[in-house]
Amino acid sequence: MTLRIDALGVCYGASPIIRHFSDTWRGGELTALIGCNGAGKSTLLKALAGLLPASGGVSLDGAGLRADERGARIAYMPQETGATSSLTVLEVVLLGRLRSLGMRVPAGLIAEAVGALDAFGLAALQTRRIDEISGGQRQLVFLTQAVFRAPRVLLLDEPTAALDLRHQLLVLESLRNLAASTGTIIAMALHDLNLAAQFADRLVALHDGALRAAGRAEEVLTGPNLMDIYGIEADVVRVAGARLQVMPLRAAERVAAPS
């Protein structure tokens, strides 16, 4: 299974936010989108999910996907974790299968949703209100909702932003296992380069809305690339055998001008 993106472009008004982005993401792989704030990571994910008007093309296994067709195959989890709703946790997860919900919700579907919550250690929260649990727990609930959709493509915007260290590791490990076991295409925006290097099969670096580098961690996380993308000097070292670790040293006097 492959998701091919051809010359994707997104503009807010007259300002181009994503510029002719082209890449191919494969099933079973975990892709991490990296880049500084405002690089266009979230916009790219939204456009791929069909939630923003965009130029260019997106195809899944060779078949073109119109924006209005993507919802059925592509699940997207937004970044924000705030909630003012008093819906229960289980109801939020059930909403992930919106198209399967009717006046009667099949017992099997409820059991499956409870199972999905259980897998993320959240079953005990199922009757709690979504606005009464912590931001990290909410993020896990929305992640459960996205996974519960059983999509072919899963796009996650900062899925670990509100999580503690242990949950960051567990969630990323779970996503990597999910991709490997189901062949799901998973792409996520991540700020933590070390987590990206540890868990992602492939890194895609965005700068000013354009693809700046793509490949395995050791190909993307190089000193020159980090200076170019983030405007930082950093040491990239190998720890625990093979894993890369980025050690930021200092911010450059002037951030590289956008191309």
Next chain:
Amino acid sequence: MSHDIAKGGAVSAAPSAPADRSYRALVQRRLIWLGGGLVIFLSLAIVDIVTGPSMLGLAEVVNALFAPSGASSMTRVIVHDIRLPITCMAILVGMALGMGGVHMQTILGNPLASPYTLGFSAAAGFGAAIVILTGIALPVVPWLTIPLSAFAMCLIAGGIVYFFARMQGMSPEVMVLAGIATLFMFQAAQSLVQYIAAPEVLQAIVFWLFGSLLRASWSNVPIVAAVVALATLAVLPNLWQLTALRLGDGRAAAIGVNVRSLRIRIFAVVAMLTTGAVAFVGTIGFVGLVAPHIARMAVGEDQRLLLPMAALTGANIMLSASVLSKIISPGAVIPIGIVTAVIGVPFLFFLIMRGQRRNW
């Protein structure tokens, strides 16, 4: 976090039976609330029919309802042609305002929204006032002149709000602002009509604006019933989408809700419900604001339960107000719009005191 996540069993892990039961228990509790609302509804409907200035006894009323041939013609007329239409209208208007309130609070994402937020009440008031001032009457159905004028003005108000909101992508903020502007516009027009009206005409206008169930009859009850039925049927396919909208536009869109199209459809439904409710009985405040909050406290935000609960709660408030309007001043019937305001304002203060958006 359980060990399952580390094994990658994110989706297909076996459900935990006790946890599943706890959700079922929650749903059962909510169904009990709904059942309780239904019992109160039936009780209040009976009390409303039995209550009235003519002081008929319970047996007489029951006899007139279920064995009309055995009742006197006066009792039959009082029960069948005066009290029953009033009770039916109270129920229908309460349901319309309760459901309209839920819809408005959902599509605008605002706990203070009500069916009147978009200016429909002021528009209806202006429509009625202009007919009362000019004395215009339709040739064959003169009794329909005021409701039709109120209805037409509500449609115009809806059209204005829709025009401006559509230009800005149907965002809730623009809908509220356009609604407030429309509200002020029709209020100003209504004030102008009142200013130039003669004292006796002014009195008639003000009485209409109070809202009164005494205008209910077997001619207009079926019309309001049809409006409520149509509006209910129109939203049945969208109950889960409306539930999803409570997570916010972004999240709802991310799980496949066409937010813009849903908002337009529900806006039309609210316009239909509100115009149906106010055209025949006038402006009845607070029901559409308060009923959704009470319903949400009882059954949560699953719209499959919230919508019927809000309809029942709206009907229960209207029936309670109808009973009170008949017993506050024996021998007379106080306009129900005044009573709902008297009941509604303290409840609004109660909601404010609860604070923390506990049930929103």
